[in-house]
Amino acid sequence: MALKVSARGQIPPFIVMDVMRAANERAATGADVLHLEVGQPSTGAPQGVIAAASAALRGDTLGYTDALGIPALRSAIARHYRDRYGIDLDPERVVVTTGSSGAFLLAFLASFDAGDRVGLATPAYPAYRNILRALDLEPVSLEAGPDERYQATVDLVRRAPRPLDGLVVASPANPTGTMLMPEALAALARHCETSGIRLVSDEIYHGITYGPEEATALASSEQAIVINSFSKYFSMTGWRLGWMVVPKPLLRAVECIAQNFFISPPAISQHAAVAAFDCHEELGRNVERYAENRALLLRELPKAGFDRLAPADGAFYLYADVAHLTNDSQEFCRRILRELGIAVTPGVDFDPARGHRTLRISFAGAAATIAEAARRLRAWRP
């Protein structure tokens, strides 16, 4: 007798992971592949982090830690808020997590009950929607376009068909790279507080910006949950470490869920990450490379016919409207991989309703990879 697979387990794949698998299969046959699909730095962790990890390997038993994280790391993260944003943060409110992915699970479980409705500006990072679904929460798509810089606005939140219990924002955002300017984020935070909406602010791309000032929701709301990670600016993707800043009334719930779900975040990554905040010089060089890659693509892509690009204020993505080239972004991406050996991500991953006309190009890779991709795209006649 066939046993059931749960309804909550029937969530869509994270398509970029499927694209990555297709690209790797192609590479395994000996064909070359330029990876512009993955949203991760091509650099390793900074030297100071590696040294701290080696010291921890030799000198620590690396057992379970406190479920909320080792005190040294929670304090280092709290100091980061003072140094970077001028905000005095009690380290007690800092919760270390298994990537920001672990933080989303904790934030959603601690804040919402089954059936609650959580708004997302679409296009959005697909895991928000899929994690919410798996938890029997209802993702509510707030369709944003160029007029809203692809971000949530108070107006879009007000126009949601039924009242929301939560709102997830990301600035800079994946896949568009657009940012919420400080006043727009503050207005959303105020609206959420007065409307009983729990704001969850994904700040994972902070540190990777190209001009505009980045704002943390912590500056405008005591009730917002702020989520961040060591995966992007800190270049520690596979170390699976992130953090959240939690309003005090939610702390105990988050702690109990974290104890039961994870016991603790990875110990070696925590010991190593304490050193990450002393590595800004090395990390800054990565950001300079992203800026050069971005400038190159902004110059070259329009010449290749990709001239409708979202204003990428930060992160390492360009989101291209390719409606004049295709009505099937998945097939179009397969063609780009087949004919040019370049892996890029179809927009349907981020926007199921409108993403058949868009694609995401990641410029996190090495400068030579990005330059070669631009050269091939310019020579291509789609």
Ligand SMILES: Cc1ncc(COP(=O)(O)O)c(C=O)c1O
């Ligand atoms: C916007 C956004 N949030 C969260 C994540 C998850 O990152 P991690 O779990 O590595 O912290 C990603 C990964 O690409 C992302 O783009």
